[in-house]
Amino acid sequence: MSVHCTVAKQALTNAGFLEVKSPLFGEALGSEYRRVLAPPWSITAWLDTGDALDHVDIHLQLGEQSVGNIHRVTTDAAVADLPAIVATLSALAGTDTLKCPKRKVRWIATKLPKPRDGWQPFLSCTGMRVGRSREGKRIACDGTSTALQPIVTH
Numbered sequence: 610m611s612v613h614c615t616v617a618k619q620a621l622t623n624a625g626f627l628e629v630k631s632p633l634f635g636e637a638l639g640s641e642y643r644r645v646l647a648p649p650w651s652i653t654a655w656l657d658t659g660d661a662l663d664h665v666d667i668h669l670q671l672g673e674q675s676v677g678n679i680h681r682v683t684t685d686a687a688v689a690d691l692p693a694i695v696a697t698l699s700a701l702a703g704t705d706t707l708k709c710p711k712r713k714v715r716w717i718a719t720k721l722p723k724p725r726d727g728w729q730p731f732l733s734c735t736g737m738r739v740g741r742s743r744e745g746k747r748i749a750c751d752g753t754s755t756a757l758q759p760i761v762t763h
């Protein structure tokens with residue numbers, strides 16, 4: 610199964626996505642498409658380089674931070690789901706479903722394992738990263754959420 614890059618790009622353009630030219634990555638790594646919602650929310654789709662892509666991941670974005678679950682498009686036929694994915698993510702943006710259930714302050718985002726990690730993707734608080742304080746490194750919040758399926762495959 611694969612998604613053809615041209616098919617994905619056409620569907621993204623039709624759905625109101627614009628390509629983001631990032632000086633950080635360059636075109637060698639792939640391309641990023643974004644559809645702006647009510648600021649600061651947007652929807653991001655990432656396309657790896659190549660003609661036949663293994664999948665295209667689509668998720669919400671708050672500023673430059675990925676938030677919520679991932680919708681993974683895996684076939685050319687499933688590209689037709691894009692308008693429905695956009696509708697689902699637009700309705701989710703800014704809602705309590707995306708808040709960390711532990712403190713209801715930060716948001717939840719999908720944590721993806723590397724191939725050999727041996728754990729499944731899950732949704733965790735965006736505070737679950739090591740921060741710095743006077744006492745040294747600390748984890749801001751260790752909340753997790755089961756409110757959404759971490760990866761929805763199309």
Ligand SMILES: [Zn+2]
Binds near residue numbers: 709710712713736751
């Ligand atoms: Zn939290």
